[in-house]
Amino acid sequence: MKYVALTIAAAAVALTGCGQGGSAGKADGKELVVGFSQIGSESGWRTAETNAARAAADQRKVDLRISDAQQRQENQIKAIRAFIAQGVDGILVAPVVATGWDQVLREAKAANIPVILVDRQIETSDPNLYLSAVTSDQVLEGRTAGEWLVKTVGGKDCSVVELQGTVGSSPAIARKKGFDEAIGKAPNIKTVVSQSGDFTRAKAKEVMESAIKSLGNAKICAVYAHNDDMMIGAIQAMKEAGLRPGKDVLTVSIDAVPDIFKAMADGEANATVELTPEMAGPALDMLIAYKKDGKAAPKWHQTPTKLFLPDTAAAEYERRKTLY
Numbered sequence: 374m375k376y377v378a379l380t381i382a383a384a385a386v387a388l389t390g391c392g393q394g395g396s397a398g399k400a401d402g403k404e405l406v407v408g409f410s411q412i413g414s415e416s417g418w419r420t421a422e423t424n425a426a427r428a429a430a431d432q433r434k435v436d437l438r439i440s441d442a443q444q445r446q447e448n449q450i451k452a453i454r455a456f457i458a459q460g461v462d463g464i465l466v467a468p469v470v471a472t473g474w475d476q477v478l479r480e481a482k483a484a485n486i487p488v489i490l491v492d493r494q495i496e497t498s499d500p501n502l503y504l505s506a507v508t509s510d511q512v513l514e515g516r517t518a519g520e521w522l523v524k525t526v527g528g529k530d531c532s533v534v535e536l537q538g539t540v541g542s543s544p545a546i547a548r549k550k551g552f553d554e555a556i557g558k559a560p561n562i563k564t565v566v567s568q569s570g571d572f573t574r575a576k577a578k579e580v581m582e583s584a585i586k587s588l589g590n591a592k593i594c595a596v597y598a599h600n601d602d603m604m605i606g607a608i609q610a611m612k613e614a615g616l617r618p619g620k621d622v623l624t625v626s627i628d629a630v631p632d633i634f635k636a637m638a639d640g641e642a643n644a645t646v647e648l649t650p651e652m653a654g655p656a657l658d659m660l661i662a663y664k665k666d667g668k669a670a671p672k673w674h675q676t677p678t679k680l681f682l683p684d685t686a687a688a689e690y691e692r693r694k695t696l697y
Contacts, residue, residue: 408452409426410442411467427439437653438459444539463663468490468494471495478497488502489670515549529594534597537568537599549567565593577606578609581610596611608624608642628645628646629648629689631689634689637681640683647681659674
């Protein structure tokens with residue numbers, strides 16, 4: 374997996390323009406300047422999203438300025454305010470949590486700078502504070518994972534360990550909701566441990582180790598993780614505990630990053646639900662159309678959701694490993 378360091382847009386950049394949109398100095402050959410407040414680089418998927426955003430911007434002659442928030446909302450708010458002060462033409466935001474955005478979005482709106490959400494939704498008192506959102510149906514992702522488990526388990530009793538994403542983030546909320554809806558129709562399936570792994574391998578490994586110890590001799594039937602990176606951490610914990618993930622313990626997670634396909638090809642994972650990292654392209658297209666002729670954007674651009682199983686894992690790993 375190839376990791377490319379995120380470009381950090383410093384808040385102390387010399388400010389140009391009056392904050393009314395379109396006054397930031399463009400790089401040579403670029404037609405628009407767009408700020409992107411990225412959550413961080415906590416997972417392979419996040420890195421792929423950043424790389425895809427850079428590629429999409431280059432294709433569209435956009436000067437994309439990326440700020441890595443290191444998974445902290447306060448850093449994102451500072452970055453958005455820096456972008457406003459620079460007078461960028463638009464702002465993309467991958468919000469680390471769902472709440473607490475109204476004030477800074479009002480500041481962007483007052484400066485006539487359109488904001489598009491990517492990857493995650495927010496909770497707001499005024500949806501008009503942002504132009505559009507480019508996301509998957511995260512409830513559907515969780516439901517797809519749960520429906521696969523229900524079908525795979527059949528009528529057998531099944532105790533599930535759930536590894537949640539960052540507390541308060543829209544994916545964690547929605548993916549849990551969808552999964553709970555699906556398994557709620559199967560009384561034989563129960564979630565016995567549900568804790569946050571913060572979307573990281575290291576934290577998820579710790580949570581899984583704790584779950585294995587706390588459950589003692591109770592059999593863990595399945596692990597559901599809100600992203601693949603957490604599942605990779607859980608797989609490591611299970612192997613170290615003498616369990617056989619993918620065989621003794623069923624696994625289902627979300628994102629479809631290369632490492633989970635490698636695990637499936639090796640027989641250590643069972644299923645993943647795809648979340649495409651290609652979010653910035655549609656967002657930039659809407660932003661360009663809006664800036665050019667005021668074309669209205671749909672409030673929600675939904676990206677596709679697809680379940681992958683081991684039969685295609687080896688081929689998918691080879692196809693994706695150069696993209697991440």
